[in-house]
């Protein structure tokens with residue numbers, strides 16, 4: 001084992017990073033950060049529902065609480081602290097101007113139940129954001145309420161299902177999804193009640209058009225294609241795909257999560273797309289990761305627009321109004337509602353602030369810079385790593401694990417070693433069609449200097465792996481993180497989801513004993 005491992009300290013702390021017990025393990029009976037007046041005697045009106053036992057909150061003073069959460073926050077790796085090359089996630093800088101706008105009291109402190117006459121500005125903001133999205137994509141309509149990309153996919157497929165049912169084609173039960181698709185695509189189709197059939201990829205990372213055509217027929221409801229795809233490539237046959245799909249009366253769903261590679265450069269309506277979600281939090285910047293927040297508005301063709309869900313913001317004369325009820329006279333064919341209220345309003349504010357600050361020319365430059373950065377990374381790594389596909393790429397580049405062959409180092413080991421070097425790993429083992437994939441999306445907001453730092457580190461690690469004598473070091477990584485390598489399979493298969501207190505032993509060590517058991 002490596003000499004680094006001897007760096008463990010007597011306290012378990014490292015440098016100035018302090019080990020933290022769970023907050024429930026820091027319980028000091030009676031300690032509190034607030035001094036509330038005694039509760040006055042009142043007549044009990046809870047009808048026997050009064051809580052009989054303590055609710056189990058730990059007793060802590062204010063400085064203890066502050067230290068606990070501040071220390072945890074310093075363990076957080078974030079786009080504000082470093083480069084995040086995760087492919088397909090578009091982890092880019094989020095301009096602070098967006099945050100300032102989203103915190104304006106007129107946006108931040110309104111309530112969805114306010115009378116519409118008091119939130120005309122908020123409705124106008126939704127309407128203006130929708131107009132930008134329709135203008136950029138050339139599409140007829142946009143459903144603003146989906147809460148994330150996957151939710152936008154569901155919205156698009158529910159529009160498609162409603163359109164088929166309205167046309168008496170409800171018997172179409174199959175959705176075609178390429179092998180390289182993001183996992184949310186087949187999941188969405190299945191959730192919507194469809195059977196998913198996979199379309200193979202060609203050796204060069206594209207949808208196999210001939211194989212797709214063979215699968216088309218009157219039983220197909222839709223085809224879902226990510227474009228640019230998860231191999232980082234533009235589906236050059238998109239128009240031919242749309243024509244073939246329409247030829248059998250099916251709809252063309254395009255997963256637009258990677259829209260940041262093409263925004264301002266092409267109107268996706270020109271590709272023959274019927275529905276596409278846009279991840280506002282990716283393309284138009286919102287801090288995301290860890291599951292939210294996001295917003296996944298779904299743009300729709302004229303054929304699908306009548307089925308868009310409520311609520312819909314409309315302008316009547318000089319006033320904004322909201323269509324709230326599906327199947328009502330004003331929204332007779334709307335399929336229903338995706339979400340409470342109008343969607344992720346705070347994300348709309350950020351997206352519109354971003355779009356207006358960038359302008360049409362700025363958005364066009366952003367997609368160009370994203371593609372340039374990815375190609376720069378690809379070009380500089382291509383000699384020493386093994387690119388999965390011949391370049392050029394779009395906004396992300398993929399390498400397979402060919403360069404690690406015979407070294408005893410896996411893609412996972414390589415990614416863990418990057419953590420010790422100060423870099424969040426790229427996406428690993430995805431797309432599935434690439435063996436041992438490393439998928440890197442630098443985004444347009446990284447400077448050449450930060451890309452060079454990353455590239456230099458990756459090249460040095462590749463050279464170290466190729467010596468053939470460093471496998472043990474790679475297997476041991478990460479060495480310098482608060483937690484070492486976890487048994488990820490066990491964590492996924494046998495997750496311990498709840499911390500349970502154990503009776504303390506005579507030294508009061510119960511809590512840490514439970515912690516060890518959990519580890």
Ligand SMILES: *Cc1c(COP(=O)(O)O)cnc(C)c1O
Nearest residue numbers: 088148149150182184226257294
């Ligand atoms: C991120 C992503 C999604 C899902 O979007 P969420 O906002 O995370 O639900 C779908 N498809 C692709 C290609 C993506 O990159």
